Amino acid sequence: xNNQRHKPVLQILGRVxxxxxxxxxxxxxxxxxxxxxxxxxxxxxxxxxxxxxxxxVAGVSELLRQTFxxxxxxxxxxxxxxxxxxxxxxxxxxxxxxxxxxxxxxYFAFRRDEPxxxxxxxxxxxxxxxxxxxxxDWIQELVETYNQHRFGENDRExxxxxxxxxARVLANDVRVFVMxxxxxxxxxxxxxxxxxxxxIKALNSLNECYVLAGxxxxxxxxxxxxxxxxxxxQVLRLDRLSEDDxxxxxSSEARRQEVVINDESRDLLVxxxxxxxxxxxAILRAARxxxxxxxxxxxxxxxxxxxxxxxxxNRYFSSTLEVIAPQPDLRAAVVRLLCEALPGTNRxxxxxxxxxxxxxxxxxxxQLLQSLxxxxxxxxxxxxxxxxxxxxxxRDYLRSRFRLDALREPRALVVADVMxxxxxxxxxxxxxxYRRAAGLPLRELVGTFSSQFVPQKLFQYAQYAEIYKGAxxxxxxxxxxxxxxxxxxxxxxHAASGxxxxxxxxxxxxxxxxxxxxxxxxxxxxxxxxxxxxxxxxSKLEADVPLVEQWLRALENVARQSGFVRTRLWLIANxxxxxxxxxxxxxxxxxxxxxxxxxxLSSRLNPELSSAVDxxxxxxxxxxxxxxxxxLAASTAEQIARRLGFSTEAVNQIKTAxxxxxxxxxxxxxxxDRKIYQRFRVEDDKLxxxxxxxxxxxxxxxxxxxxxxxxxxxxxxxxxxxxxxxGLKLIRTLMDEVEFERVDEGTKLRMTKYxxxxxxxxxxxxxxx
Amino acid sequence: xxxSIKSSIRSHCVGTTAVVYASDYLNKLTGERIERECKKQLExxxxxxxxxxxxxxxxxxxxxxxxxxxxxxxxxxxxxxVFSDVNNETMQLFEMLGLTRHVVLARNEQEALSGLSNSTIxxxxxxx
Numbered sequence: 001x002n003n004q005r006h007k008p009v010l011q012i013l014g015r016v017x018x019x020x021x022x023x024x025x026x027x028x029x030x031x032x033x034x035x036x037x038x039x040x041x042x043x044x045x046x047x048x049x050x051x052x053x054x055x056x057v058a059g060v061s062e063l064l065r066q067t068f069x070x071x072x073x074x075x076x077x078x079x080x081x082x083x084x085x086x087x088x089x090x091x092x093x094x095x096x097x098x099x100x101x102x103x104x105x106x107y108f109a110f111r112r113d114e115p116x117x118x119x120x121x122x123x124x125x126x127x128x129x130x131x132x133x134x135x136x137d138w139i140q141e142l143v144e145t146y147n148q149h150r151f152g153e154n155d156r157e158x159x160x161x162x163x164x165x166x167a168r169v170l171a172n173d174v175r176v177f178v179m180x181x182x183x184x185x186x187x188x189x190x191x192x193x194x195x196x197x198x199x200i201k202a203l204n205s206l207n208e209c210y211v212l213a214g215x216x217x218x219x220x221x222x223x224x225x226x227x228x229x230x231x232x233x234q235v236l237r238l239d240r241l242s243e244d245d246x247x248x249x250x251s252s253e254a255r256r257q258e259v260v261i262n263d264e265s266r267d268l269l270v271x272x273x274x275x276x277x278x279x280x281x282a283i284l285r286a287a288r289x290x291x292x293x294x295x296x297x298x299x300x301x302x303x304x305x306x307x308x309x310x311x312x313x314n315r316y317f318s319s320t321l322e323v324i325a326p327q328p329d330l331r332a333a334v335v336r337l338l339c340e341a342l343p344g345t346n347r348x349x350x351x352x353x354x355x356x357x358x359x360x361x362x363x364x365x366x367q368l369l370q371s372l373x374x375x376x377x378x379x380x381x382x383x384x385x386x387x388x389x390x391x392x393x394x395r396d397y398l399r400s401r402f403r404l405d406a407l408r409e410p411r412a413l414v415v416a417d418v419m420x421x422x423x424x425x426x427x428x429x430x431x432x433x434y435r436r437a438a439g440l441p442l443r444e445l446v447g448t449f450s451s452q453f454v455p456q457k458l459f460q461y462a463q464y465a466e467i468y469k470g471a472x473x474x475x476x477x478x479x480x481x482x483x484x485x486x487x488x489x490x491x492x493x494h495a496a497s498g499x500x501x502x503x504x505x506x507x508x509x510x511x512x513x514x515x516x517x518x519x520x521x522x523x524x525x526x527x528x529x530x531x532x533x534x535x536x537x538x539s540k541l542e543a544d545v546p547l548v549e550q551w552l553r554a555l556e557n558v559a560r561q562s563g564f565v566r567t568r569l570w571l572i573a574n575x576x577x578x579x580x581x582x583x584x585x586x587x588x589x590x591x592x593x594x595x596x597x598x599x600x601l602s603s604r605l606n607p608e609l610s611s612a613v614d615x616x617x618x619x620x621x622x623x624x625x626x627x628x629x630x631x632l633a634a635s636t637a638e639q640i641a642r643r644l645g646f647s648t649e650a651v652n653q654i655k656t657a658x659x660x661x662x663x664x665x666x667x668x669x670x671x672x673d674r675k676i677y678q679r680f681r682v683e684d685d686k687l688x689x690x691x692x693x694x695x696x697x698x699x700x701x702x703x704x705x706x707x708x709x710x711x712x713x714x715x716x717x718x719x720x721x722x723x724x725x726x727g728l729k730l731i732r733t734l735m736d737e738v739e740f741e742r743v744d745e746g747t748k749l750r751m752t753k754y755x756x757x758x759x760x761x762x763x764x765x766x767x768x769x
Numbered sequence: 770x771x772x773s774i775k776s777s778i779r780s781h782c783v784g785t786t787a788v789v790y791a792s793d794y795l796n797k798l799t800g801e802r803i804e805r806e807c808k809k810q811l812e813x814x815x816x817x818x819x820x821x822x823x824x825x826x827x828x829x830x831x832x833x834x835x836x837x838x839x840x841x842x843x844x845x846x847x848x849x850x851v852f853s854d855v856n857n858e859t860m861q862l863f864e865m866l867g868l869t870r871h872v873v874l875a876r877n878e879q880e881a882l883s884g885l886s887n888s889t890i891x892x893x894x895x896x897x
Contacts, residue, residue, distance in 0.1 A: 628796065653858075656829070656862065660830055730862070
């Protein structure tokens with residue numbers, strides 16, 4: 001690994017420290033790799049550019065700021081430049097001048113290794129005085145030329161000059177990497193010339209790698225209008241955070257803002273705020289300001305409504321609407337129309353009806369709709385306008401705004417109604433999330449079908465059960481391995497929820513059906529085309545005839561209504577199917593599997609998917625500190641280690657290490673909850689135990705850990721001195737790998753013991769001297 | 770041969786040798802009980818201490834540090850310390866932390882007592 005990556009990252013432009021920057025590590029790595037890639041004069045200018053296509057408020061600015069901080073801290077030959085089009089600047093000229101100023105400030109900051117310059121308020125003349133000697137000539141020339149343009153009358157020339165300033169760098173030992181954040185580009189739509197075109201042309205003229213970030217529904221079109229070969233750009237897409245990253249962000253931000261939050265509230269916020277970093281940060285900052293712990297749905301929803309009706313969420317949507325529709329009357333009319341297009345109102349909105357109601361000409365209406373579309377407040381679909389697909393936070397804002405401004409309802413009534421609605425929605429939202437998370441990943445699995453051969457019995461419950469019911473996993477596995485009766489899966493090219501094809505399937509569970517299109521055999525022909533209709537049945541016992549009948553009817557209806565020619569039905573039930581139901585399935589030529597068969601199929605086709613399903617390899621134990629409770633932890637470790645087949649000696653070493661880790665956690669942390677959190681994770685050839693506790697860690701413990709290896713003979717030589725503090729030394733001796741980590745909330749000790757450990761005997765520490 | 774069970778620590782005396790039994794888990798609490806018992810026996814004139822670990826399944830580093838304290842006190846009193854019936858895992862820890870350099874080891878209580886009575890047990894070579 002590159003040592004440079006271990007350099008601490010300075011917090012220069014980043015709003016959060018590097019270890020608090022959650023969920024975009026893959027994107028950050030891509031940007032850093034792009035920065036490190038030397039420009040190639042033989043390659044088209046566009047090919048050196050990377051487009052970051054982002055959803056609104058998905059955190060692109062912070063991602064670029066973190067990239068800047070990392071590159072700056074590395075002190076290599078790449079000079080990072082980050083510029084974000086200001087939301088408040090009113091003209092392209094002022095924004096371009098700001099770019100020039102920012103470029104010089106950041107360039108000098110890097111060259112002089114003075115990061116604080118990035119934040120200094122300096123004129124060009126001030127900057128000129130700071131110019132490093134090797135750069136003085138070209139910078140002097142740049143400022144002189146700038147002054148000529150500044151007092152000229154051609155705004156476009158001035159903008160062009162400012163934006164191309166980085167191309168004038170004449171230093172040989174460095175190269176400039178510009179990251180242009182144009183997510184506010186829509187604010188500049190009334191420029192007398194195309195500001196977007198000037199930006200793109202200027203970046204292409206750099207002859208260096210660069211990044212251009214912008215709203216995904218805007219920037220690609222802008223680039224295509226300038227560059228013939230827009231597909232030459234590299235593309236990085238930034239969407240909402242994954243659920244895991246969303247949870248991590250909420251937890252991290254709650255810690256940073258010192259907001260008490262429980263797991264239930266964390267999950268609710270991730271679902272409700274749709275993994276959008278800006279919304280998550282806004283809610284947690286509001287919680288901090290209100291000194292409000294988020295330990296219930298009620299607390300979360302109350303804060304959410306407050307934010308929606310008067311906080312940061314409100315300001316974000318209000319200011320966005322102000323940009324899109326600056327006149328108050330027009331804005332109010334737009335809100336009314338959008339609200340009428342919301343689901344549940346039974347009214348569809350056509351573009352023609354908008355034109356009539358808003359009394360705009362075609363060009364004005366086009367501009368308005370385009371702006372709403374760019375900010376993802378609507379989806380334009382031919383002649384209709386859809387608000388349903390937009391964010392739920394936005395829809396909540398719209399409803400409240402409409403009732404307050406248009407219907408003039410009392411604020412207290414609106415607040416109460418919106419909160420009641422949010423509270424009613426919260427458990428449903430969480431239940432849906434849990435169902436999704438805990439359910440079989442049907443769509444994901446079917447999506448991996450790609451002409452593989454698998455044992456036919458995995459799709460024939462009755463035959464499978466006859467042979468393997470009650471068998472040990474190893475027996476099943478070896479039996480299936482030697483099974484010559486194989487089924488060739490189709491090659492699936494599209495898999496979607498059954499509900500997307502028929503709302504009627506919703507009654508059988510939103511996540512319970514999949515419709516997958518594919519081909520059987522190698523040739524893409526009509527004869528080979530097939531649609532798999534898959535259903536997951538909810539049944540605690542073997543599924544019986546009525547339930548199977550209901551499912552077969554529902555799936556066959558979908559096939560008929562959708563005009564599918566060749567179909568294959570596949571039903572999956574937790575405990576399989578009764579004999580009569582099996583007969584029925586056979587009559588319909590349908591495949592059938594139990595949960596176990598599904599799991600085996602998953603593990604064969606996609607082991608990653610399978611391990612995500614079961615989670616049977618991890619144990620969590622939370623114990624109060626004290627009262628010899630470390631013995632409970634040791635006993636748990638013993639049980640798990642024995643099950644894994646560790647030797648008696650190794651089991652005792654693990655137990656002792658666990659006891660010592662618990663003692664350390666109890667003794668060395670000023671823990672607020674007085675609890676020890678233990679996680680035992682079984683991996684292929686090892687047991688990984690993590691012991692953590694909340695609280696403050698005294699500095700001497702770190703020193704103790706770091707010097708533990710040097711104190712091998714301390715005990716032997718000095719029984720009366722320094723008799724304590726051997727815990728970590730013992731752990732390191734007994735376990736194969738030990739990592740000690742200070743985390744925001746306390747400490748975490750991660751210990752690993754391998755099944756084939758080298759540490760099978762006691763090291764002869766106390767030899768005679 | 771008198772036997773006391775004060776503080777849940779079993780002990781008895783054989784002449785000027787006190788035998789103290791460690792419990793199944795040697796930690797801070799049980800270690801301190803052993804320490805108190807050993808001190809009491811030394812104050813009563815014991816010239817040797819046999820600490821028997823036949824019941825001991827697990828020890829922790831705090832327990833070990835207390836044993837080192839007992840060894841220290843015994844040495845200052847001119848008394849010998851013998852560890853008997855130590856299981857392999859516990860022995861490994863004792864060796865790791867250097868206890869075995871300061872005590873005599875015996876397979877069991879009987880071997881410890883007979884060794885002390887016929888003077889085949891000597892003070893460990895390495896002191897401090």
